[in-house]
Every structure is written in structure tokens, then in C-alpha cells.
Amino acid sequence: MMTDRQKKFLDFIEGFINDNGYSPSIREIAKGMGLSSTSSVKKMLDRLTDGGFLNRSNSIARGIDMPSKGIPVLGRIKAGVPVEAEENIEGYMKLDRLTIRSGGGFFLKVDGDSMKDEAILDGDYVLIKPSPVITHGQIGAFRVNGEVTLKTFRQDSEGIFLMPANEDFDPILIGEYDDFAVIGIMKMVMRMTEGGHNAFEPA
Amino acid sequence: MMTDRQKKFLDFIEGFINDNGYSPSIREIAKGMGLSSTSSVKKMLDRLTDGGFLNRSNSIARGIDMPSKGIPVLGRIKAGVPVEAEENIEGYMKLDRLTIRSGGGFFLKVDGDSMKDEAILDGDYVLIKPSPVITHGQIGAFRVNGEVTLKTFRQDSEGIFLMPANEDFDPILIGEYDDFAVIGIMKMVMRMTEGGHNAFEPA
DNA sequence: TATACAGGCGAACAAATGTTCCCTGTTTCA
DNA sequence: TGAAACAGGGAACATTTGTTCGCCTGTATA
Incomplete structure (x- = not known):
């Protein structure tokens, strides 16, 4: 599969990219791994590429792409x-x-329990993709008279309603004179638990 | 702040890195932006660096690091x-x-509604951080007689129980002869909605 | 016991890549 | 109304960086 030596190379490269944002040159790898010949490094890179442990196009400076699987x-x-x-x-x-890919999207930190029946709790983060339009039944973020709120969008013969998912809250009927705007559609819900913030906090 | 032109450069570079895993050379940027002189590109990169829109060390080939804020x-x-x-x-x-940072962690795709009162639904993804130990009250993934399940861990004078969060399910009492193991602790809950998968799907 | 393969050294060589200098405009702003 | 900053061109130049070709040493393994 992969020798210990190869693993060490990979670790070095990964660390370098992590630290610098770009991959090391062959000579930098040589130095980092304690080698004196660039050809040794090249051969090692070729083996790693053959093994599929990294992507590399020939002749491209610092062209190592670590295929992070996720x-x-x-x-x-x-x-x-x-x-x-x-x-x-x-x-x-x-x-x-x-x-x-979230280009332009943002996380909205949920404030309150008005959507709890949709399994969206106080403190959750919801990813909002900005959009001026939204479809009946979708959950989205809206601006109503200066306040931003997360609700299910409902539009029928009776008008436009923003529906909470909690019996303690009332639907919001959008009146003709209300300041109202669709901010975007909810694409994802995310919740941190048990110290998850440590691994993943807003910086 | 930043001119339209500068934004276009940044977009090109970001796209290139996204496609290739390493940054473009000055000449590649020139070609991509329709310029014929490398010095034009260099000057633009200098401006972007001064503005803090990208990090770049001099003389380093393909050494552009896009500081992604998130x-x-x-x-x-x-x-x-x-x-x-x-x-x-x-x-x-x-x-x-x-x-x-999730090193060694994994997402478990939730199967069923047994944790719905904890706002964890069928189809959600939960991030599990492997751990042989877990504290009373924490939610985690467990192996019981060959099956893997997500439950709240309870340990008191009556023994060890895996508690569902749904009245339709019964607590699981861990008997002396059961095959039982703590797989890990739940650090995060994630749910895709409204095509969120398109922006973020398991590959 | 040959043969294959992982690892390595060194030097020469060929590209790829960044830098500098000198110009021409336009726009912005004090 | 200048100075400064933005944008871009072209060419020569200096480095950085990757590649290739021998040659050597172990360790497996068929």
C-alpha cells in the first residue's frame, strides 16, 4: 500500500501546504526530508503519484495537489x-x-425556537443562499419591517405568510405596506454539540 | 476597497486553484485575463498583496495563497x-x-427517527469523533450486538442505557453479555435542505 | 541466484517562472 | 491642475524549479 517512508513524505508535503498555502518545490522537499539529491525526491514523487496518493502534473512548479478526500x-x-x-x-x-461553492452565501445564527418543529433550534447555524425569490413551502430568511427572521414561506390565495414551526408562535401575514424582502433560501442546518465549536468555531 | 478589475483577478485565481489544486503562474494569469505582458500581472498581484487580498512571497513559483476567510x-x-x-x-x-481538525472523525448518516426529539432527523449527518469513553448525558454512536446506533448515553446505579429521543422507541439496557462498544461522541449535526446537496455532496 | 524495486547521490540541462526597466494612457483626488 | 494610483505593453534577464542519466546500496522474492 504505502511504505513508512512514503507516508513521511506525504506528511511533510501536507504540512508544508498547510503552513504555506502552496506546495513545496522538489528542493524544499529534499531539504525537509534530509536528502541531498533532487532526483531522489522526484522518484519518490513519481511513486506517490503512481500510487494515487497525490496529483501532480509534470513540469509544473510547486504543482502538487494533495487529494484530500474529505x-x-x-x-x-x-x-x-x-x-x-x-x-x-x-x-x-x-x-x-x-x-x-457557497459563493455569497452566509450562515445565520438562529435566535429563538420558532422553528423547533422543523428541528431547527436556538443557536443552530443555517446556511442561507441569497435569492430574491423563494417557492411556497421552502424555508428561508426574510426581512420584515427591519427584522430578519427564518420561516417557512407560504403563498396562496390568502396572501403571503411566514410560517413558524412552533405552536407558540403565530404566522406572520405580509401586509401591503410592510417592508418585506426575501433574503435567501436555507440550504443547510448545522449544529455544534459537545465541544464541536472547538473544532469548528467562527474565527 | 477593491476595483472590479481586481475582483476579477481574484476570481480567476480562486477558480484556477479550485480546478487545479495549485495556483496559476504569472503567465497563466496573463493568458486567463487576456493580458500580454507579465509585468502587468505582477503589478496587479503586488496591489492585491498590498491590499491583503492574497498572500504571496516573492520569487516563489505559483506561490499565491488565497486567504479564505470562510x-x-x-x-x-x-x-x-x-x-x-x-x-x-x-x-x-x-x-x-x-x-x-476532524482527524479520524467521520460522518454517520442518520437512519430513522429515534433521536427526533433531539432535533436529529432521518437523513441528517452527524459528525462522530471516535472515543472509547463517553459521559452520561452525551449523545454518541454505539455498537450493540453488531448494530450501530446513535443514542444518548446514560449510566447510573441501574446500569448503562442507550436512550432514544422519541417516545416510540424504548431505551436499550446494556446487559452483561451484550456486545457493546462506544464508537464515539457526536460533535455536530448537519442537515441538507433544498438542494443543499448540490453545493455539498458526498463525492 | 538473478531480478525487481525502494531509496539515494551528483551533475548537467532544459524549462518554467518571477523580476526589472522603461513606456503610454486614464482616473481620482487634494 | 498636478500628483498619485490604476492598468497595461514589451523585452531582457535572473532564478527557481523540474528532468534526465549514470551509478550505488540494500532487501525482497521468484
Whole structure:
């Protein structure tokens, strides 16, 4: 699969990219790994590339791309197999992708329990994708008379309503003279538990 | 702050890094932006660096590091201010950080409604941090007689129980002869809605 | 016991890549 | 109404960086 030596190379490269934001040159790898010949490094990189442990195009300076698979997603766990076995892995979550693809989106920190029946609690983070339009039945963020609120959008013959998901709250009827705007559609709900913030806090 | 032109450069560079895993060379930027002189690009990069929009060390090939702030987190929105105004930004979520720091963690795709009163629904993803120990009251993933389940851990004078959060389910009492193991502690709950998967799907 | 393969050294070489200098405009702002 | 900053061109130049070609040492393994 991979020798110890190869693992060390990978670790060095990953660390370098982590520290610098770009990959090391062959000579930098040589120095970092205590080698004196660049050809040794090149051969090692070739082996790692062949093994699929990294992507690299020839002749491109600092062109090492560490294929970070992301966080494994386990679905139904097969009985009799170790939980984290390959067979149980359904796919990988690439969270970095989200950062990039969320272009313009933002997290709204939920304030209050008005959506608790939709399993959205006080303190949750919801990812809002900005949009001027929203469809009946979708949950979104709205601005009503200067206040921002997260609700289910309802539009029928009786008008536009923002529906809470909690019997203690009343639907909001949007009147003709209200200041009203659709901010965006909710794409994701995220909740931190048990110190999850440590691993993942707003900076 | 930043001119339109500068924004376009940044977008090109970000896209390039996203596609290739390493940053573009000056000549590649020139080609991509329709310029014919490398010095034009260099000067633009210098401006962007001065402005703090990117990090770059001199003389380093493909050494552009895009300082991704992450996704903005909005908390209480101030009345009378545009929703996405700076003032409303509480911080930034660096999702890539999670990928790195989750070391060894994995997402478990929730199967069933047994934890619905904890606002964890069928189909949600929960981030599990592997751990052989768990504290009374924490939610975690457990292996019981070959099955993996997400429950609240309870341990008192009556023994160890795995508590569902749904009246339709019964607590699981761990008997002396059961195959039982703590897999890990739940650190986060994540739910995709309204096509959120498109922006963020297991690959 | 040959053969394959992981690891390495060094030097010469070929590209790829960044930098500098000198120009031409336009826009912005004190 | 100048000075400063933004944008871009072209060419020569200096480095950085990757590649190639021998040659050497162990360790497996068929």
C-alpha cells in the first residue's frame, strides 16, 4: 500500500501546504526530508503519484495537489465488519468545497425556537443562499419591517405568510405596506454539540 | 476597497486553484485575463498583496495563497442596516479547518427517527469523533450486538442505557453479555435542505 | 541466484517562472 | 491642475524549479 517512508513524505508535503498555502518545490522537499539529491525526491514523487496518493502534473512548479478526500461518510453499517471499514464508507464530505461553492452565501445564527418543529433550534447555524425569490413551502430568511427572521414561506390565495414551526408562535401575514424582502433560501442546518465549536468555531 | 478589475483577478485565481489544486503562474494569469505582458500581472498581484487580498512571497513559483476567510456568520441583524453589511458579521466559519481538525472523525448518516426529539432527523449527518469513553448525558454512536446506533448515553446505579429521543422507541439496557462498544461522541449535526446537496455532496 | 524495486547521490540541462526597466494612457483626488 | 494610483505593453534577464542519466546500496522474492 504505502511504505513508512512514503507516508513521511506525504506528511511533510501536507504540512508544508498547510503552513504555506502552496506546495513545496522538489528542493524544499529534499531539504525537509534530509536528502541531498533532487532526483531522489522526484522518484519518490513519481511513486506517490503512481500510487494515487497525490496529483501532480509534470513540469509544473510547486504543482502538487494533495487529494484530500474529505471526511468519510458512513451509512448503514454492515454487521460483523469494523465500523470504520472501507465497506461502510458511502462517500466523502468535502467541506472545503462548500466554502468555495457557497459563493455569497452566509450562515445565520438562529435566535429563538420558532422553528423547533422543523428541528431547527436556538443557536443552530443555517446556511442561507441569497435569492430574491423563494417557492411556497421552502424555508428561508426574510426581512420584515427591519427584522430578519427564518420561516417557512407560504403563498396562496390568502396572501403571503411566514410560517413558524412552533405552536407558540403565530404566522406572520405580509401586509401591503410592510417592508418585506426575501433574503435567501436555507440550504443547510448545522449544529455544534459537545465541544464541536472547538473544532469548528467562527474565527 | 477593491476595483472590479481586481475582483476579477481574484476570481480567476480562486477558480484556477479550485480546478487545479495549485495556483496559476504569472503567465497563466496573463493568458486567463487576456493580458500580454507579465509585468502587468505582477503589478496587479503586488496591489492585491498590498491590499491583503492574497498572500504571496516573492520569487516563489505559483506561490499565491488565497486567504479564505470562510463563510460569514451573521448573528443578530441590526435594524436599518443591509443584512450582509460588515456590522452584522459575527465571524467566519472555516469549514476547511474542520476537514483537517476532524482527524479520524467521520460522518454517520442518520437512519430513522429515534433521536427526533433531539432535533436529529432521518437523513441528517452527524459528525462522530471516535472515543472509547463517553459521559452520561452525551449523545454518541454505539455498537450493540453488531448494530450501530446513535443514542444518548446514560449510566447510573441501574446500569448503562442507550436512550432514544422519541417516545416510540424504548431505551436499550446494556446487559452483561451484550456486545457493546462506544464508537464515539457526536460533535455536530448537519442537515441538507433544498438542494443543499448540490453545493455539498458526498463525492 | 538473478531480478525487481525502494531509496539515494551528483551533475548537467532544459524549462518554467518571477523580476526589472522603461513606456503610454486614464482616473481620482487634494 | 498636478500628483498619485490604476492598468497595461514589451523585452531582457535572473532564478527557481523540474528532468534526465549514470551509478550505488540494500532487501525482497521468484
